[in-house]
Amino acid sequence: MTALLRIEGLRVEFGDGDAPLVAVDGAGLSVAPGEVVGLIGESGSGKSLTCRSVMRLVPRPGRIAAGEIEFDGRDVLAMSAQELRDFRAHDAGMIYQDPFSSLNPVYRIRDQIAETLRVNLGVGKADARAQAVELLDGVGIRDPERRALSYPHELSGGMRQRVMIALATASRPRLLLADEPTTALDVTTQAQILALLLRLRAERAMAVLLVSHDFGVIAQVCDRVVVMYAGHVVETGPLAALYTNAQHPYTRALLESVPELESAGRRTRRPGIAGVPPELTEVLPGCVFKPRCRHAQPGCEAISMALEPVSEGHETACPVRPFAGTGSAPTARAGAQR
Amino acid sequence: MSAVDVLGAPGPPPVETAAWRRRARGLRGLPLQAKIGAGILAFLVLVALLAPLIAPYGQNQLDFDNILSAPSPSHLFGTDSTGRDVFSRTLYALRVDLAIVVVVTYIPLPIGVLIGAMAGYFGGIVDSVVARVIDVMIAFPFFVLVIAVIAVVGPGVKGVLIGVPIVAWALYARLARSEMLVMREQPFMLATTALGYSRRRAILRHAVPNLMRPCLIYSTLDMVVNLLLLASLAYLGLGAQPPNAELGSIVADGQSTLLTAWWVATLPGLVVVLFGVGAGMLGDGLSDGRLRGGVQ
Numbered sequence: 001m002t003a004l005l006r007i008e009g010l011r012v013e014f015g016d017g018d019a020p021l022v023a024v025d026g027a028g029l030s031v032a033p034g035e036v037v038g039l040i041g042e043s044g045s046g047k048s049l050t051c052r053s054v055m056r057l058v059p060r061p062g063r064i065a066a067g068e069i070e071f072d073g074r075d076v077l078a079m080s081a082q083e084l085r086d087f088r089a090h091d092a093g094m095i096y097q098d099p100f101s102s103l104n105p106v107y108r109i110r111d112q113i114a115e116t117l118r119v120n121l122g123v124g125k126a127d128a129r130a131q132a133v134e135l136l137d138g139v140g141i142r143d144p145e146r147r148a149l150s151y152p153h154e155l156s157g158g159m160r161q162r163v164m165i166a167l168a169t170a171s172r173p174r175l176l177l178a179d180e181p182t183t184a185l186d187v188t189t190q191a192q193i194l195a196l197l198l199r200l201r202a203e204r205a206m207a208v209l210l211v212s213h214d215f216g217v218i219a220q221v222c223d224r225v226v227v228m229y230a231g232h233v234v235e236t237g238p239l240a241a242l243y244t245n246a247q248h249p250y251t252r253a254l255l256e257s258v259p260e261l262e263s264a265g266r267r268t269r270r271p272g273i274a275g276v277p278p279e280l281t282e283v284l285p286g287c288v289f290k291p292r293c294r295h296a297q298p299g300c301e302a303i304s305m306a307l308e309p310v311s312e313g314h315e316t317a318c319p320v321r322p323f324a325g326t327g328s329a330p331t332a333r334a335g336a337q338r
Numbered sequence: 339m340s341a342v343d344v345l346g347a348p349g350p351p352p353v354e355t356a357a358w359r360r361r362a363r364g365l366r367g368l369p370l371q372a373k374i375g376a377g378i379l380a381f382l383v384l385v386a387l388l389a390p391l392i393a394p395y396g397q398n399q400l401d402f403d404n405i406l407s408a409p410s411p412s413h414l415f416g417t418d419s420t421g422r423d424v425f426s427r428t429l430y431a432l433r434v435d436l437a438i439v440v441v442v443t444y445i446p447l448p449i450g451v452l453i454g455a456m457a458g459y460f461g462g463i464v465d466s467v468v469a470r471v472i473d474v475m476i477a478f479p480f481f482v483l484v485i486a487v488i489a490v491v492g493p494g495v496k497g498v499l500i501g502v503p504i505v506a507w508a509l510y511a512r513l514a515r516s517e518m519l520v521m522r523e524q525p526f527m528l529a530t531t532a533l534g535y536s537r538r539r540a541i542l543r544h545a546v547p548n549l550m551r552p553c554l555i556y557s558t559l560d561m562v563v564n565l566l567l568l569a570s571l572a573y574l575g576l577g578a579q580p581p582n583a584e585l586g587s588i589v590a591d592g593q594s595t596l597l598t599a600w601w602v603a604t605l606p607g608l609v610v611v612l613f614g615v616g617a618g619m620l621g622d623g624l625s626d627g628r629l630r631g632g633v634q
Contacts, residue, residue: 055532059523060461089534102525106547115543116533167529 003030003070004207005054005175010067012049012058012231014280021280023062024049025231026305033174034205036198038222038239040212040254042277046231051177051211055094056084071175089120093168097180099160103152109136109163110148113170120171135166140196158189162196169200176200178210182217194221215258219243224313227251230278230288232305237314247316247323250289287318295322372623375558378616382609386432393426398581406599416601418591428606431583438495439564442502443557449503450510451553455545457511458518459537469515475508484567485576493576498568506560513556514549521545558621562614569610585610 008028013020024046031037041047052058054069056076069076071091079087096102104112113135114128123131129148136144139162152160161181169176178197182190198221201208212218218225218239225242227235227250235248246252253273275292278284284291286301293300297320307315368376385392394412395401401421409416415424457468483505488497521527522545530540565585571577572586580587585606592602 057528057531085534085536087534088532094529094532096525096528098525102529104526104544104548119539120534164529167533 002032002073004033004035004072005029005031005209006068006070007050007054008068008070010050010053010069011065012046012053012062013065014062020065022065022283023231023280024053027067027228027231027233028307029226029233029236031175031207031209034201034207035224036201036208036210036222038210038212038218038225039228040215040218040225041228042213044230044277044280045228047211047213047228048179050228051179051209052094054175054177054209055088055092057094090171091173092175092177093171093173094177094179095161095164095168095181097183099157099164099184102164103160103167105152108149108151109155113163113167116167116170132166132170135170136163139163139166139200140192141166156189157185158192161185161189161193165193165196165200169204169206172204172206174206176206176208178208180211180213183212183214190217191220197221215255227254230284232288232317233307234289234305234318235316236307237310237316241311241314245310245314245323247310247314247321248289248318249293249295249320249322251316252323253292253294289318295320369623369626371619371626375616375619375621375623378612379620382432382613382616383436385429386436389426389429389433393423393429395423395426397427397430397583398422399426406595406602408599409601409605415605416599418588418599418602419595424588424592424602424605427583427588428585428609431585431588431606432609434495434578434582435565435568435585438498438568439561442498442506442564443561446503446506447510447553447557450507450512451514451546451549452541453507454511454514454516455518455541455549458515459522459541459545461519461522465515468511472508472512472515475505476512478505480505481567481570484571488571488576493579495578497576498571502564502567506564509560510553510556513553517549517552518545521548555621555624558617558624562617565610565613 007030010024010027011022012024013022015021023044027046027050029037029039029050039047039051049058049062053064053067054071054076056064056079058064064077067077071087074083074087076084076087103109107115110129110132113132114123114125117123117128117131118125133144133148136148141147141159141162147155147159152163155163165176165181176197181197182193185193194217197208197210200206208221210218210222222239224238225236226233227242227248229250235242235246235251242251243255246255250273253271256271257273273292278288278291284301286303287293287296287305290296290300300320303317303319305317307317308319309315399422401417401423404413404417404421406419407413407417407421413423413425415428418424418427453468454472457465484497484501487501487504488494491497491500527540527544530544535544568577568584569586569589572584573590575587575590577586578584588606589603592599592604592606596603
């Protein structure tokens with residue numbers, strides 16, 4: 001299947017040209033039409049920057065220094081200002097982590113949604129208002145006629161995130177970039193928002209790039225997973241393959257650190273990952289995970305971090321393959337997905 | 339309001355009424371301080387507007403039989419050295435002064451907000467240039483500049499009307515710029531870009547309404563500064579020319595008789611103080627409300 005979104009060799013830098021800090025180094029991923037792809041990693045792994053790069057919304061003073069971003073065959077990085085606005089208005093939508101400040105506090109939510117319909121789709125004023133109420137209904141806001149007249153501060157976090165989703169998907173984009181959309185919400189609301197994303201995906205064949213640091217969230221909704229560490233993609237593959245047959249030591253360590261229901265009451269410690277991710281100023285030769293890796297070997301400092309195929313659609317950046325042939329499920333969770 | 343019609347008779351109360359009530363509750367919910375301040379300002383504005391109806395005498399009506407008579411029921415603020423009723427003169431002066439203050443405060447405000455918003459939004463070289471210009475404007479002695487303008491255009495209120503806005507926009511631009519630098523990183527501003535809105539729309543429709551609030555709060559203090567400036571210039575004889583009254587010129591007239599007839603200078607002066615207190619309380623109260631109920 002041809003990809004809807006294809007990122008290759010993405011490099012995001014901060015600072016001056018001589019000694020830039022590299023926040024994303026050679027990241028690549030692809031999203032097929034209608035597919036939900038999870039992008040997981042620790043804080044500072046470059047997952048949000050990768051996501052924002054798609055919209056060319058890297059915060060200053062950061063910049064996209066190299067790489068290719070292709071949406072439906074069009075080169076996003078080469079778009080003119082007008083093409084870019086058009087792309088943002090119609091083809092891709094974006095929602096964020098913080099539903100408390102992602103809506104403009106001075107306007108009613110109906111008017112904010114109606115605005116995007118009027119500006120981006122050219123809908124008339126009265127129509128836009130009516131459609132805004134329908135869209136609110138579509139994202140599961142109860143009593144939408146009344147709620148439409150609310151100001152953002154009158155809504156709960158979960159409702160604001162629903163409104164944000166209605167706003168971002170109002171012009172029916174084919175790709176939704178969701179940057180930790182459930183991180184600021186409690187678990188019940190989180191499940192509802194994820195269910196909403198899945199429903200929208202099903203109704204509209206909309207692809208989703210879901211950024212999260214929570215394997216639980218990823219496991220609930222994603223078809224494929226991309227694991228990032230220190231600016232590099234270290235492993236990518238179908239959800240099941242990653243859960244049952246993770247090949248990169250970092251992915252395994254991440255999975256092992258997730259608590260599972262069966263362990264409740266048993267006093268076994270979840271193994272953490274020793275150490276901390278490298279600072280941006282540290283430039284590590286070879287594998288960036290080597291200092292924290294339990295399976296590090298001589299030679300790890302010389303590898304290229306290029307992804308190598310494991311099986312169909314499953315690639316890893318670890319050439320050592322300490323788990324080759326084991327194939328066993330690393331956590332009980334793997335059996336319990338979806 | 340088709341949405342309301344669809345809702346039907348039973349069930350929740352009509353939406354518009356609910357929203358209106360919420361709005362009204364919002365006003366009632368203002369801190370007491372702000373309400374008192376607003377009350378004082380409203381009283382002064384009302385009195386100034388109705389000056390021709392309230393004033394018992396003409397502002398330049400001489401009465402040589404009643405020179406420097408003390409405050410009494412017939413002359414609330416007493417009379418000055420030519421027998422003019424100080425109360426009537428104060429009302430007319432207040433009328434002139436408030437009109438000028440409103441103009442020189444609220445003309446520079448939107449200009450400053452717009453310039454500051456653009457500087458903060460675009461950043462880079464635009465921001466550097468605007469920020470330096472603002473610094474220069476604010477560093478320049480305000481009073482001297484206004485007097486210099488008056489020297490060019492001649493005494494009278496024209497100098498103030500031209501001189502003050504030349505500088506005052508910079509205060510609002512500085513405030514709006516610093517707020518914008520923070521707001522620019524807010525997700526809802528990011529969303530305007532992600533939704534493909536034009537920069538013009540992002541600034542005018544989304545940023546400026548949010549910037550207005552701190553600027554309007556600040557403008558209450560600015561009004562006091564401008565009234566004092568106006569009174570000072572009039573006191574120096576650079577304001578409205580005799581025989582027309584300004585608060586500052588009445589005080590200046592009364593200065594020579596201060597020891598024998600304290601009321602001529604003191605009572606109009608107290609009106610200036612009252613305005614300052616009212617505006618200060620309103621501004622304080624509003625900014626308290628902003629911190630408490632606040633927008634993030």
